[in-house]
Amino acid sequence: MTDFFKDISPLSYDPDGAGLAFRHYNPDEVVAGKRMEDHLRFAVAYWHSFAWPGGDPFGGQTFDRPWFGDTMDLARLKADVAFEMFDLLNVPFFCWHDADIRPEGDSFAESLRNFEEIVDYLMDKMESSKTKLLWGTANLFSHRRFMSGAATNPDPEIFAWSAATVKNCIDATHKMGGQNYVLWGGREGYETLLNTNLKRERQQAGRFLQMAVEYKHKIGFKGAILVEPKPQEPSKHQYDFDVATVYGFLKEFGLEGEVQMNIEQGHAILAGHSFEHELALASSLGIFGSIDMNRNDYQSGWDTDQFPNNVPEVALAYYEVLKAGGFTTGGTNFDAKLRRQSLDPVDLIAGHAGAMDVCARGFKAAAAMLEDGTLEEMRAERYAGWDSSDSTAMLNSDFASIAAQVEANGINPQPRSGRQEILENIVNRFV
Amino acid sequence: MTDFFKDISPLSYDPDGAGLAFRHYNPDEVVAGKRMEDHLRFAVAYWHSFAWPGGDPFGGQTFDRPWFGDTMDLARLKADVAFEMFDLLNVPFFCWHDADIRPEGDSFAESLRNFEEIVDYLMDKMESSKTKLLWGTANLFSHRRFMSGAATNPDPEIFAWSAATVKNCIDATHKMGGQNYVLWGGREGYETLLNTNLKRERQQAGRFLQMAVEYKHKIGFKGAILVEPKPQEPSKHQYDFDVATVYGFLKEFGLEGEVQMNIEQGHAILAGHSFEHELALASSLGIFGSIDMNRNDYQSGWDTDQFPNNVPEVALAYYEVLKAGGFTTGGTNFDAKLRRQSLDPVDLIAGHAGAMDVCARGFKAAAAMLEDGTLEEMRAERYAGWDSSDSTAMLNSDFASIAAQVEANGINPQPRSGRQEILENIVNRFV
Amino acid sequence: MTDFFKDISPLSYDPDGAGLAFRHYNPDEVVAGKRMEDHLRFAVAYWHSFAWPGGDPFGGQTFDRPWFGDTMDLARLKADVAFEMFDLLNVPFFCWHDADIRPEGDSFAESLRNFEEIVDYLMDKMESSKTKLLWGTANLFSHRRFMSGAATNPDPEIFAWSAATVKNCIDATHKMGGQNYVLWGGREGYETLLNTNLKRERQQAGRFLQMAVEYKHKIGFKGAILVEPKPQEPSKHQYDFDVATVYGFLKEFGLEGEVQMNIEQGHAILAGHSFEHELALASSLGIFGSIDMNRNDYQSGWDTDQFPNNVPEVALAYYEVLKAGGFTTGGTNFDAKLRRQSLDPVDLIAGHAGAMDVCARGFKAAAAMLEDGTLEEMRAERYAGWDSSDSTAMLNSDFASIAAQVEANGINPQPRSGRQEILENIVNRFV
């Protein structure tokens, strides 16, 4: 045991507890037919909690962690602390980028050796822990070689480097029993159209994603391939702008049956959508996969990656997740980081514990709303006119026939109340 | 002749002119192999210039036009003044919604009679005018019956009403020799997900668009069917969010070869894109059609529909239009309105004339940049590495082969300058 | 009795009630030493609920109210329905603009006669109702004469018209026993700097506000004069941008002891602030007055004026109100309107009832947090270093002395955790 979390004991469910306890998250409580742990499938993000130094564009490192540095020993220490936190929080999953878990080497080969060694080390730790891998991913954006993109780079050598990296990360994810593999293309976009061949770059990206899918099948990886949309930042424009954009991209490259979405609240907000919109859209298109549950400041224009803390908003998100049938391979990943002033180990625990409770409250409210059924009844009633055979016939007819009927019948359709306030009041009974 | 524009004479090209003259727009000047008029294909929007009363969310009518009112006589007076303005400005095109040109009747049939009568009146006027119809469209958003959408309405009767309306508007566009038919779905979206069946509404919208395409073919209309994306306003969310979204929608409903984009600068901005991004993307996807050239305040969150007045921005837009091969059926529609304090007839002329000059300057700069060739040479050079047969082979291979090569060859790709400032300086030589 | 609200009965407090009841708002419940009704001081806004037709920039009237029109009889019918709603909701206050309650006349004098007659009519109704006037205000933005501003208009006649109007509105507010008089300058700003004399317009605005204060004292009106900040919309820029801006303005014109703030949630959001920021800042500057409690879509750029429905956000707002000592003359005005699709009378009741419950929940949570004290203890502890006499001495010294001490003492200050997540978790225990 490291002594990083010193006196902090494993958190338990204690509805009246003060301090470090779960007041709402009870993993074994059965809600909507399943244990909450099996519904929510919480995952800790290795990068924010263990690799991020606390910098922002106007200041450097604030966190003072004993494992910061570039050696394999420190990488192992980091892993030790990570699993101690997983145990304290009793989380069933974690997620990583290659760059989070291993030190960069002087060459591709050395980085790979470091990576494989750490993967083995993590697998050893997983033996004695309940925490599994929700997903792995490759960091193809932090190193300067990726400054102009990875798959979409003007330099084919960087495409090659990126392909080899993703291959190795899929291998490791597969080896570790990961349930999904995620691609987020933070620099798959552009800073200025003036130096960009948009068409070529999109085609490079399409071929790259096809290769990832082909490779998954080749090695027999049964997990899902997930794409995570984001509109911009760090790029001025990112090709995977939002769910609708990625859907068109998948259709263009014949991948709509192969790839699902990992949807992040903050990215939805930055794209001008609500989180629940992106979830509902992905579900309606059959490409819903997993979520990054965080919170974005609505008034910044950048990704603030805060722990979720607004129960009513979280409830509306889980309502869409439940309507989509819940998670299969996906889960609730906290792609959230401490505020850079939150220096203490206890802040790390409290940030996650608070978020898990907020999710639990939101989830239970969502399940109750769905069970109550009023919202869905009112929704169905609003569209009831479309259930008639006449309506179906109309959809199968043509403009000329419809126009003839409109003129013949002298219809004069009257608007009906959308009842938004009443629906919002109903939601407020549950949250 | 009405006396609305009183002493204002037709505007001519006078590069040193003060007052009401074109200082840059010379319709007969040949640029990039064609007359400017044939490149730019300017169109006046009937709605903003003749039907909008000057209201905003906090105030009512400011304009005092002799044709405001709901009679056929006033509709004819409006048409007379409109054609007088087209002549003063020497514009080759105009555009309308049904609701702009005819008074609403007490029934569908009466509205249609009014519409058909005015269409004939406009066709008479077109006989003695050079001004043709760029496109027609249906207003399916202003009347309260459309408050919950047109094609996507929960009430099938409103779907029917909308289908019949679009049928009649396509008929009229066809009859008037219009070169395109446009669909903008301002209320094809939602105010709240709580009362919305997203999946059903998108399917209604898809079927509606299919019907429009089927009807076009049925009657032999040779013009293009254009969809105009916008992310929100008046809806909280509009299904035709941006070009990428509509592309996915067209693929879903098998319409990508049948429908093109009418791209508006202000809508691009509201969706978080630059105008040139939307143009370049549509071009790269083979769905570029026409433009609404206006200007949006970057710092409002709503559609300000101002006349364009920033030459460097306009130049970058026409650069993409020229790279896309220029307009075929499309053109430059001014979907722009006077500020509501600009009460005088001369403001209407000055707004358009200034915009035409700004477009002419921007267009000539774009043509010169393209002829100069430096920008395209530098772009090509940046991607030159992809021209090798090795690169092509790599794209046709797989992750495992690429990874084997990366490890074998010990590559260490080095980033190269993106030269953004140098490229921007080159642009500034032309604008 | 009109039959507008037909079968709707007065709402009562029923914690387990479904349908139209208060589940959380119990006017007589004592919280933090006072009845909730006396704390919250709810007010209905006449304009949104009774005068707004449901239009938006892309569509016209959706509501179909029997009192819409421009006669005195209809104005009286509107007042009858308004008081019926006040009674159903049991609200202690309402608010008006002159233009909400009376039809515009053909001249200033006729408008004034209409106004005075309706004021008397309202006063008669107030005799038999518990509902009092929270504040009155003048609509100096809807009529086209105000298109370029009221006090800041380039035309001194419009300044005069505006001054006379405000004089009459203050008179009526005084006569009706109103507790405040509000000035919101929606068109006191500009569309373009190119036609604006910024300096002169600000001086006109300053003098106008001085005159309002002078007039209040002259007639012995004991209520507060409140300014309501908003950054933009309808103007491109409004001079009363936010609380900090208005504070500087009050200081410039010697009014900081005379004028307080009426702070609206949606306006705070549009200015880039949180609602609680504006409340805390006004309180710290000694100019907190009253609130407009609504909700703005964070993702629109315009004022959406929705009924509040997020309890955690509302709780943080009332926490600042309570820390500021609560309301004196101020209150909680719902400057919120139904969505334009919410056509039914019951929507109007449900919108208000839901909002009142949300406010009650937020308020009780705020009171509990304050009583609990943990948040304030942690805040005090964070600044405890400043309580020493050394710190006070330092503030009274100078840079040279401080620098000498820093060098002499070799201090090396260490950052301490800001504990944001822990504080947010504490809040989540109460909301």
Added chain:
Amino acid sequence: MTDFFKDISPLSYDPDGAGLAFRHYNPDEVVAGKRMEDHLRFAVAYWHSFAWPGGDPFGGQTFDRPWFGDTMDLARLKADVAFEMFDLLNVPFFCWHDADIRPEGDSFAESLRNFEEIVDYLMDKMESSKTKLLWGTANLFSHRRFMSGAATNPDPEIFAWSAATVKNCIDATHKMGGQNYVLWGGREGYETLLNTNLKRERQQAGRFLQMAVEYKHKIGFKGAILVEPKPQEPSKHQYDFDVATVYGFLKEFGLEGEVQMNIEQGHAILAGHSFEHELALASSLGIFGSIDMNRNDYQSGWDTDQFPNNVPEVALAYYEVLKAGGFTTGGTNFDAKLRRQSLDPVDLIAGHAGAMDVCARGFKAAAAMLEDGTLEEMRAERYAGWDSSDSTAMLNSDFASIAAQVEANGINPQPRSGRQEILENIVNRFV
């Protein structure tokens, strides 16, 4: 000579030049009665050009500069290269933060020794260069000790450290003949109100600024003290939000005659204003000082600090500068950085040269507009009604008198066109 800029020769004015030359900026050309160099007073920002490594929130260093590192030798090499660039560009000024020019030491005393040694080194270099110091400033935001603010920190020791630092920076600015001293409070604000004593922090900030002014007078520094507003980033909220906010702050602490504004384009945009608004407002309040001329992406929510490249926008800014009487101690500082992909030394030169040309074009256009006089004539004409003695008398009267006159005279003021499009067309003749 270092060989960093290798073959790049000093840039000269060559209106037809390709490549690295000034095509518009001619320092000796007399415009509006003064040499352009004396009007524009260009300054290079040491931090962006020499200290920034190219990082962003998702990636680290991209630039590979021979002077990166933490030794005094490298600090001197950096200074050598900086002055070589100043000479190549022929700029009259530069600006620094303490942290840009010296390595951080292990203690306050060591940092100070490093700083003083480098200040002497820079002064030696200034002996043989034309480039003077426009302003100095202290970096009180990058080091982790400032994570919770400098003057506004909860820890009085950090207030002391900050005071001592500013004292030393003012000393050095004075010694080097700097013409201004700037305070930008990037962390003088908060991340969450929950842990913040807003009132106390603002008072700490006020006292700190008073001390800076007192110290300036004590040592006889004749330059201006400038505050640079910014609304947020890195803080969630920054106390110096915008010009209007700072004006109120100066009034509160009795500093409005002592402190002026350093206004940055990007910060104006982030606060929801146009750059020209902030300039016009500062001028009208008598607190205009200097500018940071850069460009912000309107569609990011963060500070992009790009080199200016839109001539029409720059022209409107200099129009306000000229109307304010031009710069006295202030100047045009390029608080702009290369895009992080612009790796080459030539990019650094091209970025600045292009910006200087854009400013020169904008400035000449502004001077021509002012000389032409049409804009000012039209503005004066719009307010002409206020020149009468009746209008002055009205401003000196009261509401009751004005109301009496309005009723007696039966005035019916009519709106007049604001002529925005015509004014914009006039501007477009010059830009």
